[in-house]
Amino acid sequence: MAFLSIKNVAIRGISACVPAYVEENLEIIDVPSMDIDKLIKTTGVERRHVATQGICTSDMCFAAAEKLIEELDWNKDEIEGLIMVTQSPDYLVPATSPSLQHRLGLSQNCFTIDISLGCSGYIYGLSTLASYMQSGMIKKALLCVGDVSSISCSKQDKSTYPLFGDAGTVTALEYCELDEGMKFHLSSDGSGYKAIIIPDGGHRRRFSESSLSEHVIDKGIIRNNSELWLDGMDVFSFGISKAPETVNKLLTKFEIVKDSVDHFFFHQANLMMNERIRKKLQLPENKVPYSLKDFGNTSSASIPLTMVTKTADELRNGQNNIIACGFGVGLSWATMHCNTTNLVIPDLIYYG
Amino acid sequence: MNIEKFIQEFTEQFDDLDTSTFTAETLFKENDEWSSMTALSIIAMVDDSYKVRLTGDDVRNSKTIQDIYDIVLAKSKL
Numbered sequence: 001m002a003f004l005s006i007k008n009v010a011i012r013g014i015s016a017c018v019p020a021y022v023e024e025n026l027e028i029i030d031v032p033s034m035d036i037d038k039l040i041k042t043t044g045v046e047r048r049h050v051a052t053q054g055i056c057t058s059d060m061c062f063a064a065a066e067k068l069i070e071e072l073d074w075n076k077d078e079i080e081g082l083i084m085v086t087q088s089p090d091y092l093v094p095a096t097s098p099s100l101q102h103r104l105g106l107s108q109n110c111f112t113i114d115i116s117l118g119c120s121g122y123i124y125g126l127s128t129l130a131s132y133m134q135s136g137m138i139k140k141a142l143l144c145v146g147d148v149s150s151i152s153c154s155k156q157d158k159s160t161y162p163l164f165g166d167a168g169t170v171t172a173l174e175y176c177e178l179d180e181g182m183k184f185h186l187s188s189d190g191s192g193y194k195a196i197i198i199p200d201g202g203h204r205r206r207f208s209e210s211s212l213s214e215h216v217i218d219k220g221i222i223r224n225n226s227e228l229w230l231d232g233m234d235v236f237s238f239g240i241s242k243a244p245e246t247v248n249k250l251l252t253k254f255e256i257v258k259d260s261v262d263h264f265f266f267h268q269a270n271l272m273m274n275e276r277i278r279k280k281l282q283l284p285e286n287k288v289p290y291s292l293k294d295f296g297n298t299s300s301a302s303i304p305l306t307m308v309t310k311t312a313d314e315l316r317n318g319q320n321n322i323i324a325c326g327f328g329v330g331l332s333w334a335t336m337h338c339n340t341t342n343l344v345i346p347d348l349i350y351y352g
Numbered sequence: 353m354n355i356e357k358f359i360q361e362f363t364e365q366f367d368d369l370d371t372s373t374f375t376a377e378t379l380f381k382e383n384d385e386w387s388s389m390t391a392l393s394i395i396a397m398v399d400d401s402y403k404v405r406l407t408g409d410d411v412r413n414s415k416t417i418q419d420i421y422d423i424v425l426a427k428s429k430l
Contacts, residue, residue, distance in 0.1 A: 042389055159388070195408075218388075232388060233408035237395045241405050272389075276396055 003253050007181035009130040009173055013344030014315075015068035016169040016308040017060040018049035018295065020350040031158045031220055039162055044271025048165030048296035051148045052352060057086045058096050058103075060168025060351050061144040065104055067346045068170050074140060076105055081141030082112045083129050085121040085300050087329070088148045089114060100144060111138075118196070119267045119328025121145060121300030122171075123336045127184045129173055136175050143171040147299035149228070152198055156214075156222035160230050163270060165296030168351075169304035172344070182338040185250040187242070192331035195234040200225040235328065239273045243327045244280040246335045250323070256337055260321055261287070263311055267326040268292045268302035300326070308345055315343045353402070353428065358421050361401055365393035376418040394420070404428050 024047045025040055040046055051060075061084070069076060082104075084097035097112035111132070117124050125143045133141060146168035153160040200211040211226040223229060243266065251258055264287055266274055271292055278288045289310035291302065298305050303324045307315060314320060320340045327333035355376050362380070363371035369385040380386065395406045398420075404427045406420070414420045 038387075038389065042392075231408040233391055233395060233406070233411055236392050237399065237405050237407060240396060240399050272392060 002186040004127055004131070004184040004186070005181065005254070006127070006130040006134050006184070008136065008175060008177050008179050009133045009181050010176040010179045011171060011338065011340055011343065012174045013068050013072050013172040014169065014304050014307050015064040015346045015349065016167060016301065016305045017064040017349040017351050018165070018167045018305070019051045019055055019060070020352050021050055021052050023048050023050045025162045028162055030156055031162065035158060035220065036162070039158060042270065042272050043163055044274075044290065044292040045163055045165075045296040046293050048150070049167065050150045051166040055148065055166075055352055056090050057088045057146045057148050057166075057168050058084070058090050058100055058144075060166070061146055061170055062100060062103055063349050063351055064168055064170040065100075065142055065144065067349055068172055068344065069104075071346050072172055072344050074172070077107050078140045079106050079142060080110050080138045081129060081132055082106065082110055083115060083125050083141070083143050084112070085115045085117055085125040085143070085145040086147055087116055087118050087299065088151070097144070117330065117332055118147065118299045119269065119302070120326035120330065120332040120334045122303045123184065123324060123326045123334035124186065124332070125300070126171070126173075126182060126336055127186060127334070130182050133173060133175050134181070136177070139175045141173050143173060145169050145171070145304060146301035149297075149299050152228045154223040154227045156220075157227070158220040159232050160223075160228050163297050165298045167295065167298040167301035167305050169301045169308070171304055180339065182336055183250060183254045184334060184336050185246050185253065186334045187246060187332070189331045192234060192238060194229075195231045195238065195331060196329040197229050198227065199229060235269070236273055238331055239269055239327050240276045240280065242333050243277045243325055246327070246333050247281055247323060247325050250335045250337055254337065261323050261337075262320045263314070263322045264288045265303045265306050265322065265324040267328060268295070268297050268306060269328065270297065309348055312345045312347075315340060316345050317342065353421075353425055355418070355421055358424070359417055361397055362394065362417050362420070365390055365397055374417065376421065377416050379415050380417055381415070398424055402428050
């Protein structure tokens with residue numbers, strides 16, 4: 001049972017950046033129109049902000065970091081850690097986090113780590129960064145989280161293309177003595193590694209000519225091996241069973257009263273799955289915000305993006321008791337609980 | 353578990369189709385309504401009623417309601 005309780009670290013602020021370019025799902029021409037209505041109803045995704053040619057996750061994280069540091073009124077020299085959680089790095093080699101440290105003008109006295117996780121990545125990133133900070137040697141650090149997923153989806157794949165949007169986010173953590181900190185439950189099941197996968201282009205299966213051959217999977221699902229493969233049924237089955245389970249485990253382990261929690265932020269997978277999870281946990285609608293409709297599934301960015309676009313006013317003012325839960329690619333899933341106070345949340349930033 | 357109750361729960365996942373003739377041997381994908389959305393509803397029903405996690409392969413490899421029932425039965429004994 002991977003539980004963690006990390007004291008003396010608090011979230012200070014959260015910022016999010018999305019591409020300015022918007023794609024309306026109703027206007028997608030590769031999917032027959034009757035299908036798309038049904039698809040929008042089931043997934044809950046009406047439109048997505050999509051990265052145009054050349055926009056990387058790190059570009060959006062850069063913009064989000066600059067704005068957040070400014071509004072927090074932090075001195076860049078004080079920032080001694082930066083973690084980048086993404087599955088769409090700038091390069092296969094080197095890692096993206098050192099170049100982001102340099103680009104942001106952070107000092108060389110700054111540790112940097114890349115973490116390759118998707119849907120569960122925000123929670124894993126928080127647990128890693130908070131663990132580094134809990135002894136008090138590092139006072140201020142940034143967690144950069146996001147993905148450009150649209151570029152990996154086949155335009156002829158109705159099961160992925162209308163679902164994924166792009167976003168980059170930054171969360172600022174600070175050492176804060178006597179803060180009760182954050183509590184985590186973390187899990188993995190690599191037997192499901194094929195449920196969400198880009199088969200070719202890594203070291204197990206190098207990119208080759210055959211990576212571009214089209215595979216007809218089903219009606220409306222054509223993809224190649226350099227694109228994202230998603231087994232919708234496997235992921236759905238996994239999500240509706242594991243997400244409620246990990247939330248309940250965290251609540252039980254740390255004796256958190258469910259009714260005392262103000263907001264439950266779930267990874268934005270798709271509406272059918274998220275509603276199933278909400279109902280299983282018997283949570284009221286007003287405590288479970290969704291950013292799916294206007295942004296789609298934004299991978300690891302979906303939790304902080306939901307915080308920024310749906311609950312910024314509440315989080316900016318006063319105390320909030322929150323739970324966040326991510327689940328998906330890996331397979332990997334995790335839940336976090338903490339209290340926040342007067343978070344600094346800049347308005348959503350549009351890139352390009 | 354009993355198959356009659358399972359067939360009833362199974363057929364409830366179809367919205368428009370006349371399922372009154374459905375039996376254990378019905379080829380449940382051989383109709384106009386079956387889609388990936390119906391599949392998700394079946395997976396959700398099995399999770400709800402039997403606490404069993406069906407995989408994509410379980411559904412893909414099944415033809416009749418009996419096939420799905422047998423998988424659920426086997427997995428619920430684990």
